[in-house]
Every structure is written in C-alpha cells, then in structure tokens.
Amino acid sequence: MKIIQAELTQLTEVIDLFDAYRVWYGKESNKEMAREFLTERIKNRESIIYACENDEGKIIGFTQLYPIFSSTRMKRMWLLNDLFVDPGFRGHGISKILINQAKDLCKSTQACGVLLETETNNEIGNSLYPSIGFELEENNFYFWTNSKLEKKT
Numbered sequence: 001m002k003i004i005q006a007e008l009t010q011l012t013e014v015i016d017l018f019d020a021y022r023v024w025y026g027k028e029s030n031k032e033m034a035r036e037f038l039t040e041r042i043k044n045r046e047s048i049i050y051a052c053e054n055d056e057g058k059i060i061g062f063t064q065l066y067p068i069f070s071s072t073r074m075k076r077m078w079l080l081n082d083l084f085v086d087p088g089f090r091g092h093g094i095s096k097i098l099i100n101q102a103k104d105l106c107k108s109t110q111a112c113g114v115l116l117e118t119e120t121n122n123e124i125g126n127s128l129y130p131s132i133g134f135e136l137e138e139n140n141f142y143f144w145t146n147s148k149l150e151k152k153t
Helices: 008-024 031-043 094-108 123-131
Strands: 002-005 048-053 059-070 075-085 114-116
Touching (some): 008 031, 008 075
Antiparallel strands (some): 059 075
C-alpha cells in the first residue's frame, strides 16, 4: 500500500469512495456533483486529499483535509473532514495510515494540530481516534444550517 496526494488524474476513483462516504452519512448518491465539488477543491487548492492505493493501484481509502486557523494559537490547523475506507478493505489499518499522513502534513506545515469530528454513535471512530493520540475535547459544538442550501445537497 502507498499513500498519494490525489490530483485530478486520480479523481475518478476518489469520487467513487467520496460518494460512498456521503451515502454512509445518509446523503443521496450524486457522483456528478461529487466530481464538481472535488475538482473545485483540488483546482483551487482548498483542500488536500490523500488516497491509499493497494498493491494493484486501486484507491481503497481517502482522507480530505481543509486548512483552518486558530486565532487563540495564531497558527494554522487542519480539519480532517473526511475519512473513508472501502468496506472490503477495512480492518487492515488503512485509517491509521491515512490519519498518520494527516499528522505528517500538520508537522510539515508547522500547524498547531488536526481537528476532527465524528458522530457520537460512530463506535469505530470513537475507539480509533483516542488510540492514535486524539483527545476528546469538552467543548460545545454548535452548527447553524442554511436550510435553503441543505435541501439541495
């Protein structure tokens, strides 16, 4: 297995996983919209997508990170927004490999940390993240939804 930074040339395989990831979170499949979304992120350098290729060159997992900033720390940090492994390849440490790549990005960009969020009922994630050095924060997390936009996606 190897980790690559996905570019437009790897987009088709990443789109399949990205779409499956969204479906897993209860969204409707929409590969065309996924292609547009990921193409814009890559073209505009708004996110970094790492993909895990197996020995046959098939992309079997990905993570997408967005740069954000901490005013109190006055530093960049990375939001690990998406992490997904093809169900047929789970249980082989691929998530850990992808997260370690995110940690390496954090170090190489001198960012202050990596932030992630998962659902409270995500048993796998909630046991994985503390086991690889993430700490559960005691902050309240609030979210306002622009309902007009949410209905379209």
